[in-house]
Amino acid sequence: MNKRLNSEKSGSFPRFGRRRSKRELETGSFKLKGLNPKVCGKNQNPVELFWKSDLNHDQILEKVVQFIEKLASGQDKSKAPEIPNFVESFLKMVESRIATYEQSEASAKLGFNEEYTSFFEAVSCLSKIVNTLDEFPFDSATTSCFNRAGSVHHRAMLLSEYQFLALLDISKRNCNVTVDSKTPKTPKQSFFNSNQETDRCVKPEYDSGTGIVFPYFPPQSVANMNQVALAMISAGYEEECFIVYSGLRLKALDFEFSNQGYENVNMEDFQSMDWESLEGEIDNWIHIVKYCTTNLFSVERKLCNSVFPEHSLIAQKLFCDLATSLTIRLLNFPNAIVLIKQYSAEKLFKFLDIYETLRDLTSSLDSELSALDLISETSETQRRVGVAAVTIFCQLENSIKSDNGRIPVASGAVHPLTRYTMNYLKYACEYKDTLERVFQQHYETEGSTRRKVQKQESKNAVEDNDRIPKTSHFSVKLMMVMDLLDAKIEMKSKFYRDPALRYIFLMNNGRYILQKIKGSTDIDEIMGPSWSGKRTSDLRQYHKNYQRETWRKVLQCLNHEGLQTNGKVSKAILKGRFKNFNTLFDEIHKTQSIWMVSDEQLKSELRVSISAVVIPAYRSFLGRFKPHFDSGKKAEKYIKYQPEDIEGLIDKLFEGNMTSMGRRRHNN
Template sequence: MPKKGMRSIFFSSSKTPSSSPLRSTPSTPLHTFSESIMEENLEKAQSIIMPWDPNTSNYDKLTSLFHEDRKEAKDFLKCVKDLQRAMHFFVSENSSSEKLVRAQNLMQIAMKRLEKEFYQILSANRDHLDPESVSGRSSRASARSSTSDYEDDVGSEDELRIASDSISEVEEASTLVMSDLKAIADCMISSGYGKECVKIYKIIRKSIVEEGLYRLGVEQLSSSQINKMNWEALELKIKNWLNSVKIAVKTLFYGERILCDHVFSASESIRESCFTDISKEGAINLFGFPEFVAKSKRSPEKMFRILDLYQAISNLWPEIESIFTFESTSTVRSQALTSLIRLGEAVRTMLSDFESAIQKDSSKSPVPGGEIHPLTRYVMNYLSFLADYSGVLSDIIADWPLVVQSPLPDSYFESPNPDDSLKSRISVRLAWLILVLLCKLDVKAELYKDVSLSYLFLANNLQYVVSKVRTSNLQYLLGEDWASKHEEKVKQYSANYERMGWSKVFSSLPEYPTAMISPEMAKECFKEFNSAFEQAYRKQSSWIVTDGKLRDGIKVSIAKKLVPAYRAFYEKYRFTLRDERNIEALVRFAPEDLGNYLSDLFYGTGVSGSKSSSSSSSHSRSR
């Protein structure tokens, strides 16, 4: 048989009888069958894609392929994949065939349509794609695992019904929109049109992130701008940042990462590129603010806001690391870490400055009445607030040992517990600062000319210190032993005050008040007592004991020593001297009067000269 006839039979299936043995030859019928399928794909693509051609006259009447008919959207995407396979086939057969040109034109039309759909979905569903809705999904992993192939997602009513049982209506809508975006992105990327898709995504989503940060009040401030602010203005900025950063990280950036990972799950490089371009600039600006604050002019009142900033970043660090995991977002992690380091350095410097300020306090005027020194109030209020930050402070001073000439004495503060080293470090640091204050108060006490008043001053101030410890987290940090030891020290100061301030009054009475003495000696004792008591009362009536419990304790202690002894002497010798001239001037105080006079002490009210010299009958008072 001529070769021409053989070729004719081999290549033309329509002329080959079905019974011909050549029909079973594998190569020729298979080639013809594939070509037929590819042609069918081309015709089907023509019928599905062309009605959605943006250039047709009907385009203006159309809204969205995905909004109009989800089944058609599913068919559209499937036909694009089939068209892509047909194009590969036509290229392998004839790279300049008319069918390949038709397929390429259809593909361009399809990509224009999908590009438009992608833009419309992103733009029209901002509420369903807001970070709060997106981040409400359980995790990025669940978001990724819920989207397999788009053929299983688009229009899958069963899956959506299941989803609606476990997530809210908003999250359900969010899931559907995200699935649409993912399907379009997968299709465009696999068709070689990823750039167009990514460009649209970056533009729209970056504007949403920027708008979100703007609404949160996150501003782009320079270091010089912050340095020029007064404290009130800067504190407002810090408060706003503290209120915003948690939302920005856990909602805005977290939601954006979930959405980006979901939509571009087909390509890790695209996911990284999109998320980086969308979030990097805003995140660096957000985490740069604390560093500028840390570098600004330092003052004691800034300490607690700086600790707030440190704590905020520290608490959010796990999320920061998990969200900004890409190499291209390492600068975000680096900026957050740099701010954390700078804030820690600022806190350490401010603690050193605080200690130095206590030591350098140069006020030379004694506080009137031995009252609590302003330095004591300031330092203890400051330290009680610091104790509320013990956790974050422990982290900051972990590698900053206390350097002193000798360890704290055990009589002042027990050795740290090795099982709780971080707590011990902050405890030792705070105990040291209180010791610096107490040493300074010892110096302040020497400013008083009256030794008894200097002891009352020390008792007042140490009682205030102990009270602040007892009523704050300092109690937890310093421990019961520290507080008990210092309460005993208050009692010692009070006893010293009592001994020095009332010794003349106590010694004016006989050692044994009921022992027999001559009337002349009794008269002399009454005179000495009157003079000593009046002098002590007059002087101490302007002294102050602020703490009510301490004040009452001192009064009761004096009264227990004084009133019974005076009563015994008074009752034995008042009648002995009843015939004396000017008996009222000689015996000026009845025993019950002494308690009344003592009750007036330590309020800082002072006393007139006539009050203490009046007769016993005139100044006896009921209370």
């Protein structure tokens, strides 16, 4: 009998209504089927069209609640219950309320006040009536009540769903947002008119300005969303609720991306983009990822938790789905950028910025989500960027190896390759921790590189007993670059025909390298004290070699030996000595005053060392042998300089002053 009676139910309301397609739910382009509300006459209350009762709303609702409690608690469920008249009054009351809301504007369908709350209380009672009656056998009255309650409830859910969509759809709210693609953006103004009154927003905690910021919802709107969502979930409409929420929040997040100045770039755009434009796109991408990790994810999670506070698992799932969609979109950028081009060495630093941003994104996802697959995919993208960074860094080795120019740098100055390489390494070591991680990940399975590391560790242990023999993959690569640079500079020094200028060149480059390393704690730690000590020793040797090549012949002119003939000083030999000294010194001054020593300390050391050997020797020679000349013009012909003159001219060496060249040919 019970089975037969149950078969008499309409069957239209297993969940109080058919499910609509995802497109219908996301666009909201559906109509409330079967709703053809009567039109109110002038000055007529729409409620009067549908029902009249001696009881007011609260009295009817109270009686319905008592009826439901009676059915649920003690009534015999073996026979159909008696349906009181006030249930029909209740259904008419709710139906009339729905009709009233249907005639309202979209922004004010529900009043979001006490009346709004009472409406959802009534909807909750409707749901309980249907669920409770479903536990009893059905007679004609029960069947009629069940089907009518289900129909009204279905209409209420359609209205709720439409209202949920209207609450969430920021594009249909009055949002005045200013977009600036170059700087982090803050919406200037936005408000949501839900009851024909402006509802002021409360600023999120992270906002330090005065404008309303994402997600643009005033607290009352969020509270209203919660009421609608709770009613829909309680009535079994959770899937419709989730689809509307997810679809509209993705739309809002896409709007926020645009508001922050970030737009998708396709592969064709990447391929035709110059580096300057690509740098701008990278900066925009880094900005939006940081905005997501520092603001957007936490704000979106807070919104989910506020709309679905009674259903924490649902809130978590919805947030995870939204964050996953955003993250996959963000990962498309670095995945594309590592595939499209070969990049020169100086592009390394933008890739390291991308790598570090992905690291922060992974960390944020790890703390915000429990989506292991997404975290794994983000880590894999980070690894690909790391591989690209290693490849780009290795271009530095190639650029050193391929620099085969045979024209020596003028004046023995620091070679452009030295400047480029050392500045590059100094800047790269600002990313030292990141580079060490990148190289570790890249080479952790490479046996050949591991053997190089072990070999370098052993070498370090021999060279410096005080240093712990522990070398990272990046350290090995940096040492290899330094060795290549040393070898290349040594090779280029051989292109100078003047040996003295060759040593000036080696001193300039060696001092520049040493100063750059001492100026970078990271490089200095990697290279170690043994390396620095050896390079300092090399510089001293270059200095000695320079003095020998330049001033040996000058000092030979000032030798006291070999001037006597038959026990007397030979004036002819003495005159020749002074003449040779003048000639050699003049040539050295003309030549080496245009040589360049840019390091002031090295320049001072060279001048002091020259003066220390030349001036005392000249003063001694002049003091001893000047009396052998007759005073007057004949003496001035051979004694051209006084010691003070020599000292003043030495202080003009290595200035790189081209005006002193005259018509002299280059000595290179």
